[in-house]
Amino acid sequence: MDWGTMSKEENYCFDVAGYLHVPGVLTGEEVDVLCQRLDRSGQTQGMLSWPKVEREPFRNLLIHPRLVWYLNQIIGYGFRLDQEPTWISNATNQVTTPLVGGDEPRDPARTYYFQNGRRYCQSVRVIWALADIEKGDGGFVMVPCTHKSRVETPVDIVTGEDDMGLIFQPSLKAGDLLLVAGNALQGMRPWQGKEQQSLLNYSYAGRAAIQSTGNGDWTQDDPSPEWHQQISADQRASLYQPGYSNSTPAPTIVTDGKTTKLDESRGVFHPSIYKLDPDSGIDQKEFYFWELNGYLVLRGVMDQEWLEEANHAIDRFQDRVVVGEELARGSKSLAGTGRPTMGGLLKLPYPYCEPFRKMVAYPPTQHRLNWMGGSGARMSDATLFCAVQGTSGHSLHDAGEPMYPPMGYQYQNGRSYAQAVTTTWQLRDVPPDLGGFACVPGSHKAKYPPPRGVTSCDDHMGLVKQLVMKAGDVLFFADGALTHGTTAWKNPVSRRAVLIKYSSRSFHRSGGEMVHPWNRWSAKLIEGMSDAQLAVMRGPDRDARQHNVPRLEVTDGAVEVSYERGSALYSGEAPKEPVVDKVPRSDRGVS
Ligand SMILES: [Fe+2]
Structure with missing residues (x-):
């Protein structure tokens, strides 16, 4: 079955806002089965390793065809599950947690990449709604567009003290799929709905993105070879292997150019030549x-x-x-x-x-x-x-x-x-x-x-x-x-x-009389020039996307001036025909 590619509306929505709401992906029957299994287990996680009959619907969801189709296009082929799924219900809703995400400072393993038509969103949170969520119900919230935010999130927004009207709480129906850029600012708000909140949460990552460890026994090992005992802790930190709990997050070696020091907090140390200037006069x-x-x-x-x-x-x-x-x-x-x-x-x-x-x-x-x-x-x-x-x-x-x-x-x-x-x-x-x-x-x-x-x-x-x-x-x-x-x-x-x-100071937007070569240059300089030569002697004009200024085109090796107009707006001064006759003979310009 060929489903083609995501529609331009879907691409636009995810690109601009950092989320995509796909209604009705699961049938009512599929939702019921998932709900029954959750009710029966009384647990909120670990579903992929439950007994066979109980776990199957959650494993099916892991690679639901529609989801795979989307993630191939949003994350890229070879995407993978980064963390075990969790069930968000009224009981698990962490209402006091500050929002997390935003793209400053940048986290390369979780950020949104797009260039020349290719997109690699390295982290995607997948939310399956198992019950309806109405406007104002609370629960999952996010700040749209923050997957591209280049300014550090103000503290008031992280804490909810002042969200500046930016918070978006999606309304979902049971069976809907919500895809959220993992680096978008997001979190939970107190649940206000009349019904039980029920969301399944899966976290996916790019095929090479280092984010979390798994839960296997091996992750607890220390894979360092014995000879590492003969070098300093700082040096060992430079030789770590990712994928183990003792190397996640990566060790941090703080430097000043002369010394090295291990930072046990493992916060990212990434020197910059710029710092936030509280005296910039910018709020x-x-x-x-x-x-x-x-x-x-x-x-x-x-x-x-x-x-x-x-x-x-x-x-x-x-x-x-x-x-x-x-x-x-x-x-x-x-x-x-x-x-x-x-x-x-x-x-x-x-x-x-x-x-x-x-x-x-x-x-x-x-x-x-x-x-x-x-x-x-x-x-x-x-x-x-x-x-x-x-x-x-x-x-x-x-x-x-x-x-x-x-x-x-x-x-x-x-x-x-x-x-x-x-x-x-x-x-x-x-x-x-x-x-x-x-x-x-x-x-x-x-x-x-x-x-x-x-x-x-x-x-x-x-x-x-x-x-x-x-x-x-x-x-x-x-x-x-x-x-x-x-x-x-x-x-x-x-x-x-x-x-x-x-x-701005950098571009013209309306043309005007100074676009004309005979106003911009001395008569002596442009006298006798061909129409094609005059076309490149023009001053800055209105650049309204395309075909709104005289331009040179090459046909069969010959250079010609095209005055053909596109659909864009024109300045009143833009000529419609050759201008060679308008060049003055004295050194006094005319318009
Ligand atoms: Fe406008």
Whole structure:
């Protein structure tokens, strides 16, 4: 039987969020058998070594065909069971344990690898639901996207003191399969459900990943040859063999370049040239949230007086609202009427421009822009988005895949490199489920393109989040990398959000007159150049994915300039035909 490969939706979900929910893998009969065996045994582990009749369903589960099919694609061929299965019930639920996981510091034996279409998730937790779990029941929880988190998890999130709204508790039906990246932040919460909690938990690993020891007698041996007694303990620590309990976790030799010392705690010692800087002026929780999700909401930036001035100005110039096109792009759930906006807020007559000009280089927001993308961000106009009840949503757009450097997101060595950051200043409350900005958290690091059901929100797989905000809050998002848009506006009170886009110092986003060779170079330098030569003398232009600037193509060994346009956006200056006639003859440029 050929089942093909995982669907693009499944690949996307696991890649972006670090989990995959597969409904109805086990039949009701299979679930009943497993439950009976567990009830009969009164035990919560060791099921693979129970008497024959009792253990069979658990051994069958170990290599359930559907599971094997998934793990071959998620972990890679040769995956293996790392730890014995356990049964999670109300009696075993460890409610006080802090969450574990996250990808900083990186644990190479448990982390998520993806490159050039190949994925190796070195650790996968497999959860089989044997009873239904409803929303709010508690039990197993995780923080989506943390399998790719590059920032150390703040203590408040580990302890649950402040989860920043990031905790996800999956709802499952008996017979469902849940696959969770082993390095995603996860744990248990107190069980609140009416019924008994019943989950079977299996842990799998990559074929070479060193994680746990087994439970065989041999694991208790010391395999060191006798001559190891003649060398120091530090030296023996350098010659250990994995797979034994005395070598798990691996011994730690602490060094300073001059001495060696055995660390009995066996914590990982991995020197770094960087350390967390508490004086960086960056709130670590904010940075964590931003890096994890690709957006950040700064609460209460505008005070009441500022909000009143801004809203008053909007009231005054309602006649400047322009209703644009419908942006649902064929989505059923986003369908509605055209999108109303009002541009030019910075140029409103005095004093109405004042509340909007105050947004320019406003210290708290400018500071975030600096750490999100580095200095040199330049802003667009300020535009009011003022959807009314019935206005369509804007189908979700942009993504981490395909990668697009001028508007992309990268993280390196403690710095966020978001090349495009858009801010939205809320002039009114944005309540839940009534429309507004929505995004796929974590999609700025996606390695699979967003499926159609996600961008249309018609089949969003639970990955799309509509943000709830208050008047005065400012949203930042990694435009161009984060998959984002708006849900249809259902609120009788119209939307009032001021949108300002920032481009980084590193890339152009709108072209302009300096793209032309005759404005960029002296007339003497470009005079007499061919069209093909002029094509490479252009200045930085809008790079909107493909086919939006004149470019050289080679056909049968000959170089030609192509002005053919793709579907991407163009700057107004982009030529449609040869420009050789436009080169001026004097040394004064023309545009
Ligand atoms: Fe957008």
